[in-house]
Amino acid sequence: MQFETAVQTLFDAEVEFVVIGGLSATFHGSARGTYVLDICYSRTSANLRRLTAALAPFHPRPRGFPAGLPFVWDEATLRNGTIFTLQTDIGEIDLLAEVKGLGTFDDVKKHSIVVEAFDRKIATFDLPGLIRAKRAAGREKDLSDVAELESLREASEP
Amino acid sequence: METLHPLTPEQLARAEDRLLHPVRGSQIEAASNQGIDLTLLVEQLRLTPAERAKKLERASTVLEQVRGIANRHS
Numbered sequence: 001m002q003f004e005t006a007v008q009t010l011f012d013a014e015v016e017f018v019v020i021g022g023l024s025a026t027f028h029g030s031a032r033g034t035y036v037l038d039i040c041y042s043r044t045s046a047n048l049r050r051l052t053a054a055l056a057p058f059h060p061r062p063r064g065f066p067a068g069l070p071f072v073w074d075e076a077t078l079r080n081g082t083i084f085t086l087q088t089d090i091g092e093i094d095l096l097a098e099v100k101g102l103g104t105f106d107d108v109k110k111h112s113i114v115v116e117a118f119d120r121k122i123a124t125f126d127l128p129g130l131i132r133a134k135r136a137a138g139r140e141k142d143l144s145d146v147a148e149l150e151s152l153r154e155a156s157e158p
Numbered sequence: 159m160e161t162l163h164p165l166t167p168e169q170l171a172r173a174e175d176r177l178l179h180p181v182r183g184s185q186i187e188a189a190s191n192q193g194i195d196l197t198l199l200v201e202q203l204r205l206t207p208a209e210r211a212k213k214l215e216r217a218s219t220v221l222e223q224v225r226g227i228a229n230r231h232s
Contacts, residue, residue: 027207031198115162117211150185155173
């Protein structure tokens with residue numbers, strides 16, 4: 001996954017997004033790997049336009065979508081869903097308009113902080129927000145992530 | 159919005175001590191009991207958030223190459 005290219009592209013296109021998931025955990029010190037970029041995005045019309053334009057050069061398609069079937073990547077497609085798991089030329093990107101346990105982009109933004117990475121200042125979950133989202137997701141993998149993230153929180157407390 | 163900064167030397171020393179010598183009943187001890195390698199967290203905390211992200215990108219690239227090789231042979 002070309003995290004740097006993806007994050008810089010979205011940032012430079014002025015897409016309103018918050019980095020969530022594995023990359024966010026990495027920012028906070030997680031040692032676990034991921035090869036998917038997860039972001040929560042704003043569903044305003046202007047943002048959907050920016051988001052589709054930014055990713056279009058990387059030919060996004062839903063993962064597992066039959067190769068022969070046409071797929072239209074545009075604002076209308078994004079408007080008709082809230083979760084998109086995409087394969088692109090630069091790797092796998094998951095787009096979430098809502099995050100379980102937290103809510104919409106505006107709710108997620110309240111639980112985010114700025115991190116300097118990939119030569120940009122980007123928004124990502126704060127540690128309590130990330131833990132809350134992982135708990136709400138509830139998969140075995142997420143709950144295992146929670147134990148690691150709780151350790152990082154405890155280790156970093158004043 | 160707050161900023162995620164690298165740990166200061168004092169914060170890092172405190173975090174390392176907590177991770178390498180977990181207090182009984184702590185979340186850190188619970189994680190250790192679940193098999194989480196706390197030394198890996200120490201290594202990560204010694205890096206800046208930007209360095210952690212770069213490291214992830216390098217690891218992800220290798221992982222994808224391995225996945226590609228595995229897919230070609232399956």
